[in-house]
Amino acid sequence: MRRILIAECKQEVSTFNPNRSGLDDFGLRQGQEMLRYHRSVRHEVGGALSVFDATPGVEAVPTYSAFLLTSGGTLGQGAWEHIAREFLGALRAAPKADGIYFCMHGAMASEQELDPEGYLLREARKIVGEEVPLVLSLDLHGIPTDRMLEHSDAIVAYHTYPHVDFFETGQRAARLLLRLVEGGVRPVTAKVAIPALVRGDELITATGLFGQSIRAAQAAESAPRGLSAGLFIGNPFTDVPELQTYSFVVTDNDPALAEREALRIAEGFWANHGKMQVPLVSLEEMARLAAGTSRGTSGLVDAADATSSGASGDSNAILRQLRESGHGGRTLLPIVDAPAVRQAFAAGVGATISTTLGGTLDPDRFPPLAITAQVRLLSDGRFRSESFGEEWRSGPTAVLESGNFVIVATSRAVSLYDRALFHAHGQNPRHFDTVVIKSPHCEHHMYADWCARMINVDAPGSTSANLRRLGHTRCPRPIFPLDDRVPFTPRARLFRRHPPA
Secondary structure, three states, rough: OOEEEEEEEEOOOOOOOOOOOOOEEEEEEEEHHHHEEEEEEOHHHHHHHHHOOOOOOOOOOOEEEEEEEOOOEEEEEEHHHHHHHHHHHHHOOOOOOOOOEEEEEEOOOOHHHHHOHHHHHHHHHHHHHOOOOEEEOOOOOOOOOHHHHHOOOOOOOOOOOOOOOOOHHHHHHHHHHHHHHHHHOOOEEEEEEEEEEOOOHHHHOOOOOOOHHHHHHHHHHHHOOOOEEEEEEEEOOOOOOOOEEEEEEEEEOOOOHHHHHHHHHHHHHHHHHHHHHOOEEEEEHHHHHHHOOHHHOOOEOOOHHHHOOOOOOOHHHHHHHHHHOOOOOOEEEEEOOHHHHHHHHOOOOOOOEEEEOOOOOOOOOOOOOEEEEEEEEEOOOOOOOOOOEEEEEEEEEEEEEEEEEEEEEEEEOOOOOHHOOOOOOOOOOOOOOOEEEEOOOHHHOOOOOOOEEEEEEEEOOOOOOHHHHHHOOOOOOOOOOOOOOOOOOOOEEEEEEOOOO
């Protein structure tokens, strides 16, 4: 039997979120519990397992999984040390392996270690040795550091945004790893750094300019000597020393081809990068536009408070503006506010409470807003995501109704890249005149294809698409759009863990 070890450590952070993430922001699983969970959701590990399970003579051996319940702020040092200790301890306890699959995100950061994934890969090599093939899968919002590439044999990245290929990415990684285990494949990787941080609709791979770069990468990956290829746009809110955009190509023992294709993908991306910013409207203009939508639903996109990108989720900026402008449309919105939820639970369903909303986590950006509301529903906040069936836990959750505003208030953040939070609490966005969407892009059918208008709002927040207002201090400079007239001289760096055959 060929033994394949499987390990996972996934989190995406915003270093501009003033709150620290902790252990309770992860689902921690080991052994068979890890396999049972991932066979029930369509994520990377589940995709890899579908390949390993279908391959005769292959045994998948689970080690450790730290899977984000949602993104958040920089990971606290104690929590990071706990995860690193358990992750590496599980590898030490594992049987000797023929191959290893690591599932990671790439935009993780702790208080002291700004490249946690690279650290785990380096330390893992000390445990398993240099000869065991190791394939790493990453989110295309990851930051593929040199240390990650130095200690893995090959990397695989998502090809879609919004992300709908988690499962397929795991399958691609598993198939590549099995080729390495069987021998005869000697991967070499070329990586090109591109000084750009990008946002906006042009990143939607099905319709935007970024899709051209992804299709070029897919062509390189599927070529006769291609093994993997992609383009990382990084998470602009994870301000770390290697944050920027990267193209990469992995070939079978053909460094010249890897370099040529990685440069071609990078140059094609750079030709379009200036269009990859999102037009934003002010809060005042947002209120005017929302009031002017006489038919259908106005989708107010508050990407600045996107919990799936690492924001705190407690922004009340749009709620405040709509109230101050006298907005009369029936409006649905989410917010993280544990004290308000506790007050709602104490009062009970049907009671009226006077409380404040917002600013419990990021008060400098969001001063608390006083409201009076009726408690319409209470729940434990445990539900499955609409997109991929993940187990989400928003903690005790209350639906509050204040005039024409319906607020789903949670005790902790969950990802909002689909409508699961709303649906799990009896709220159908289609039944509202206005809905606040705290995600830069959801799958098209969730909002964009039926909303009368989608309005991208220039609101405050730790994941604002108005990148210049955030205050980057660690990423390379100059970089678009933080600086003007940014030069780009494309250069490829090669990574090869073993000499050519």
